[in-house]
Amino acid sequence: MDRALYIAMTGAKNNMAAQAVRANNMANLNTAGFKADFEQSRSMGVYYGDGQPTRAYALTESPQADFESGPMQTTGNPMDVAILGEGLIAVQAPDGSEAYTRAGNLNIDASGTLRTANGLAVMGNSGPISLPPMDKMEIGSDGTISVIALGQTAETMVETNRIKLVKPDIKNLEKGPDGLFRQRDGLPAAVDASVRVASGVLEGSNVNAMSEFTQILSLARQYDMQLKLMKTTEDNASASAQLLQMS
Known part of the structure; x- marks a missing residue:
């Protein structure tokens, strides 16, 4: 149960980091010469010694800026x-x-x-x-x-x-x-x-307002999904604890 909780937690945390990148782009919609930042997410395996990773956490990074010319x-x-x-x-x-x-x-x-x-x-x-x-x-x-x-x-x-x-x-x-x-x-x-x-x-800024807004909505949905997974993990842990008490 704890592993699922930590995986969902890293997902939610990195969704927030991605939201910050997109929000910064939107904030600079009218900033002269501003270049929008990209953000990407990937899974990062967790290793303990030799062998295969025991789990995969989420990782968000901003690898590069968009160098397309603005208007x-x-x-x-x-x-x-x-x-x-x-x-x-x-x-x-x-x-x-x-x-x-x-x-x-x-x-x-x-x-x-x-x-x-x-x-x-x-x-x-x-x-x-x-x-x-x-x-x-x-x-x-x-x-x-x-x-x-x-x-x-x-x-x-x-x-x-x-x-x-x-x-x-x-x-x-x-x-x-x-x-x-x-x-x-x-x-x-x-x-x-x-x-x-x-x-x-x-x-002008090369930020595409419609694209950024769409990404923000998508990230918000992903964040909600991670929170629901954390709540489900909590409920499962509580149910398991009750079963152990009954036994």
């Missing part, structure tokens, strides 16, 4: 950029390490540092991009940043830096709790000149 939205804002096809924008994570994102809604802070909407410094040729006071800025298709300095004319537009655009192997990428991608080997990705961006365009 492109024309904003007309020169600070918005969207990657066309494969590729990522390099940013400086809060711990100082290099990480990657598809979120291209950029802004310039009071000190002139180019940042993402959540405050991460955008990486350039030699570290975080710092820009001078300006009247106008343009971002080219290769990530090149050109500016017209404050008080100057259009003829004085000059290139000041270039956004670091990378295209690492997605098999070597992992998504952290902060939503940023990093290489599994811990090394920074190399600049890839083939990556292109569109200015004045923003990539």
Whole structure:
């Protein structure tokens, strides 16, 4: 009886973990550049010494993110950029390490540092991009940043830096709790000149609301099934105890 109880318990626990993944996807339905997380469940045999497993517990894991492009939205804002096809924008994570994102809604802070909407410094040729006071800025298709300095004319537009655009192997990428991608080997990705961006365009989230909602309902039914199995196990244990008392 106890084995059935533990098996059902692991099933219910991992159903909740899968629900958390799907709920996070739904919560980021309108987050620019967000990539939906997959979740999958499998049985994990329990071994005691040599021989065959005595039982199989449930295990839920998130093996990879969905790298399909999200819908492109024309904003007309020169600070918005969207990657066309494969590729990522390099940013400086809060711990100082290099990480990657598809979120291209950029802004310039009071000190002139180019940042993402959540405050991460955008990486350039030699570290975080710092820009001078300006009247106008343009971002080219290769990530090149050109500016017209404050008080100057259009003829004085000059290139000041270039956004670091990378295209690492997605098999070597992992998504952290902060939503940023990093290489599994811990090394920074190399600049890839083939990556292109569109200015004045923003990539939306690639979350499919209908699919996520359907999965949430399915997981809820599975969770109820696991709870019913736990209740049945409890009832069987009580009936067995009564039979032993009668004998």
